[in-house]
Amino acid sequence: MLESNKxxxxxxxxxxxxxxxxxxxKRWMGIIIYSLFKGPKRYHEIxxxxxxxxxxxxxxxxRDLEKEGLIVKRILPTPKRKVEYELTQSGKKLEDVFLTIVAWTQAKNES
Amino acid sequence: MLESNKxxxxxxxxxxxxxxxxxxxKRWMGIIIYSLFKGPKRYHEIxxxxxxxxxxxxxxxxRDLEKEGLIVKRILPTPKRKVEYELTQSGKKLEDVFLTIVAWTQAKNES
Incomplete structure (x- = not known):
């Protein structure tokens, strides 16, 4: 509970x-983050x-997400230099934020 | 946990x-809602x-908040027709959303 509102x-x-x-x-931000909640993905998969x-x-x-430390870009150890994107710990914790917002919106729409 | 991300x-x-x-x-929306978490307020108090x-x-x-059903405007039973604004049930539940976002932001800034 918030203690004051001065x-x-x-x-x-x-x-x-x-x-x-x-x-x-920002446009598309939610769905991009959402698509990474289940695990790392390559660019074309996103x-x-x-x-x-x-x-x-x-x-x-x-780039925005990488700059904010919410995803990392990884080079896969494959013959072709493949790249994948993965949420960092901070990025993964956005799932709580996402779910809280979705739950609130759904409860509001049902009420 | 989200079950799928198709x-x-x-x-x-x-x-x-x-x-x-x-x-x-929307600009100022967070702080306006925040200022009502502790209870109803008159316009000049907000x-x-x-x-x-x-x-x-x-x-x-x-007006945006009233239209979305997140606040109600009440006429107080005073000689002068005073008005106050109060969060509805849906509006009050935004405190969870607010706190989840603030907690995530603070954890990220500290990491």
């Missing part, structure tokens, strides 16, 4: 809230999961 | 996720909690 108390919490909401609210996304935007979002 | 499974979940994220991500917000935007956000 402006000074909210400032940090609300900044944390807003910066994350803004990041997750693309196949997201009908309608452009190459440019998928590349841009994967 | 596109068809994600479609509804990801739409629910995105619509809520988009709504909560305004005082949010340095920098304009009259126009506070009015607009309160």
């Amino acid at each position: 402006p000074k108390d909210c400032q940090n919490l609300c900044n944390d809230f807003h910066s994350t909401i803004e990041f997750l609210g 693309m196949e999961n997201i009908p309608g996304i452009s190459d440019r935007l998928l590349t841009e979002r994967l | 596109p068809k499974d994600c479609q509804n979940l990801c739409n629910d996720f995105h619509s809520t994220i988009e709504f909560l991500g 305004m005082e909690n949010i340095p920098g917000i304009s009259d126009r935007l506070l009015t607009e956000r309160l």
Whole structure:
């Protein structure tokens, strides 16, 4: 339970809230993260999961996620230099955020 | 735990996720909702909690929240027709969403 709601108390919490909401609210961000919850994926596998996304935007979002430390790019030990993307520990923990938001939305729509 | 991440499974979940994220991500939305978690407030009390917000935007956000069924506007039984804003049940349940997002952000920043 939140203990106070004076402006000074909210400032940090609300900044944390807003910066994350803004990041997750970028177009396609939710579905890209979602497609990685079950495990690492190659670029074309992510693309196949997201009908309608452009190459440019998928590349841009994967860079955003890498920059924020939410995914890592790994080179697979295969003859051809294959790459896959995997959520980091922080990235995996977004599943709680995702599920909490989805549960709230569904409860609201049913009420 | 999410059971599958094929596109068809994600479609509804990801739409629910995105619509809520988009709504909560509107400018000042987080702090307005936050300022109501502790109980009903009058317009000027919300305004005082949010340095920098304009009259126009506070009015607009309160209307957004009312339209979405997240707050109700109540006329107080006072000689002057005073109004206060209160979170509905759905609105109050946003505290879980808020706290989950803040907790994730703080854990990420500390890691």
